[in-house]
Amino acid sequence: MHTERLIHKMLPLNETHRQEIAQIRDQIWRFYAQLKRYKSKPDKSQQKILRHRFDEIFTQKTSYATLNQTLKRIHNNKAELLVVLDRPEIPLHTNGSETDIRDFVKKRKISGGTRSDEGRRCRDTFASLKKTCRKLDISFWHYLTDRLGIGEQTIAPLPDIITERAALATGF
Numbered sequence: 001m002h003t004e005r006l007i008h009k010m011l012p013l014n015e016t017h018r019q020e021i022a023q024i025r026d027q028i029w030r031f032y033a034q035l036k037r038y039k040s041k042p043d044k045s046q047q048k049i050l051r052h053r054f055d056e057i058f059t060q061k062t063s064y065a066t067l068n069q070t071l072k073r074i075h076n077n078k079a080e081l082l083v084v085l086d087r088p089e090i091p092l093h094t095n096g097s098e099t100d101i102r103d104f105v106k107k108r109k110i111s112g113g114t115r116s117d118e119g120r121r122c123r124d125t126f127a128s129l130k131k132t133c134r135k136l137d138i139s140f141w142h143y144l145t146d147r148l149g150i151g152e153q154t155i156a157p158l159p160d161i162i163t164e165r166a167a168l169a170t171g172f
Helices: 005-009 015-040 042-059 065-076 094-113 115-137 141-148 158-170
Strands: none
Touching: 005 015, 005 065, 015 042, 015 065, 042 065, 115 141, 115 158
16 A cells, blocks of 8 residues: 555654554554455455455554644545445555645645645646546646647547447457
């Protein structure tokens, strides 16, 4: 689980913090092993148990405030991080949802957030378009200039491209 890196790179201030970090990392890796077992043999009855275990790990409190904040941030992404429970075909080590959210988080950190709902919607829309272009192997810059009418309009609308590629992939 890539989220474990957030905890792994933390610098403990004392021995207690070091032990708490080690304990939580151990819990995360044990949980990851449970997810791997679930992925190899999905069992709907395990979903509730795994979600509950996720909550236990990422809502616990320690004496290390920075660790608590990191656990809370990870817990806030629960739906994205546990998407494998509903879609076991998604690889755990390169969880697509985790990759998708990474660009968004980087941008949010750089910009410091948005000032309005309209700004948030704009940021989210552009992040989504960028990610879709990347998945379709289309230059985001070329897509934007094409949509703005700069130069030749050679790129089809994204929904058309997605539909076409899905049809090719399924043979319809």
